[in-house]
Amino acid sequence: MDNTLRRIDLNLLVTLQALLDAQNVTRAAARLHLAQPTVSVQLGRLRDLFDDPLLLPGPRGMRTTARADALRAPLADALAALERAVAPTRAFDPAQASNTWQVMASDYGESTVLLPALPGLRRAAPGTRLAVVELAPRRMVEQAERGDIDLAFHIASDAPPALHHRPLFTERYVLAGRAGHPKLKRRPTLTQFCALEHVIVSPMGGGFHGVTDEALARVGAQRRVALSVPHFLYLRSVISRTDMVAMVPARLVADDPSLRVVEAPIDVPGYQMVMLWHERVHRDPAHRWLRDQIAQAVKG
Structure with missing residues (x-):
């Protein structure tokens, strides 16, 4: 399968979808904003790739072969999935969110960080859930890497350098x-x-x-x-x-x-309290929103 994928120009698959929908080279070329000869050349390459004519001359344009009909649904699904994968990240809407966040904190962190932040989180994102796990500094990096926790709250002097950190407040x-x-x-x-x-x-x-x-x-x-x-x-x-x-x-x-x-x-x-997270979620819009909400709640 890997060798087959390496031989495929993804633009050919986009052309194939247009041809299957239009069943006409001229109309497919117009939809793709390409010249008709270009689409004709691409159709030839597609026929070689699939070892099938795919489209045959018919009384009202062109008609699809059985192989082309079998390709229609999986091709549409694959191209739609690929488009979703490469599309720009959507903005996070807390009111519609259903995330479950896992955070690591001591009972001190629960009282001084999570408790002040909780009312605002519930108002802004009522469909989300929050799970608090016991602070385990020695396992913090490993659990963050695996995605077992989204955030951790700890003192700056013991914060693992492998994690991103954001100061929350200074305690005395x-x-x-x-x-x-x-x-x-x-x-x-x-x-x-x-x-x-x-x-x-x-x-x-x-x-x-x-x-x-x-x-x-x-x-x-x-x-x-x-x-x-x-x-x-x-x-x-x-x-x-x-x-x-x-x-x-x-x-x-x-x-x-x-x-x-x-x-x-x-x-x-005293000491500085910090919020910690892994690079894997550093740019995630939902995670950034959560971090901002918590930081704002404990400011002062």
Whole structure:
């Protein structure tokens, strides 16, 4: 089949379709905006290619052979499919879309990126669906390459260079505890801060050391980390119901009436949150629309 295709000039197939429809060389030439002798030459080449006369003289023009009749439907389908394949990409219409998007995010990304974006996505593209899968940085590139995920949300410092990325926002850390916490009526001193019982998020599980501890070590201080949990949302439940406190991303606890938020007595470096995607969807109109919607929703 490959050898046959290499021998075929696609323009001949377009001419064949016109000849089968018109059953007349002159009318086919006019439809194709070609000279009649040119179409006659192409008909000769088609007869050689298919080893069949294809069109025979008849009382009212020309009549098709059985081989030509058998070619009519598959030829029309093939040319229509080819035209669709090479046609310019259509603009994305979110109101008519039925896409299912797969995104990779941690519970933090779900709360600070997807949750703000969700109302706008539902209003603009009500026929679409969104599936959130657990953040797995080590599998991110592989899953994006395979098309298992469309987008991922992660911190810029750990973003794989193989993926495109778009900054979403810069996050900073604040100290949070339950509303009415007796030790958080005001910003604590460094000594008071270190004496509090802290909760830490350890995404890989079981860790008791993080960026706050590194910042404390640089000034010769150490805090009390009493609990390590794998998710930010569980951490938020813990600090809202106990006297434990945590250094948390500010966006995660903004406007939460169950929590008291104050500035920490030590400067802990924040991070940049980015959106990640693979080259395979970089120019896709639907994907570009989705990225723009999310970026706009979390701006500020």
